[in-house]
Amino acid sequence: METIKVVGMSCMHCVKSVTDTLSKLDGVQQVQVNLETGTATFENTKGLPAEQIKLAIKMIGFEVA
Numbered sequence: 001m002e003t004i005k006v007v008g009m010s011c012m013h014c015v016k017s018v019t020d021t022l023s024k025l026d027g028v029q030q031v032q033v034n035l036e037t038g039t040a041t042f043e044n045t046k047g048l049p050a051e052q053i054k055l056a057i058k059m060i061g062f063e064v065a
């Protein structure tokens with residue numbers, strides 16, 4: 001599992017957006033986003049580069065710390 005810190009999530013809609021976006025990435029599975037801790041945990045089965053994941057998050061208006 002990989003865990004990233006997502007900055008800027010304030011409600012469950014944000015959580016859903018981040019969850020959906022991560023889930024659409026190739027090989028990314030079992031996405032769990034936690035609003036309280038501001039983290040997203042997932043299985044990166046195809047070893048996507050961190051930059052690509054970061055960019056996908058950025059495109060929907062959040063930052064990866």
Ligand SMILES: [Cu+2]
Nearest residue numbers: 010011013014
């Ligand atoms: Cu929100």
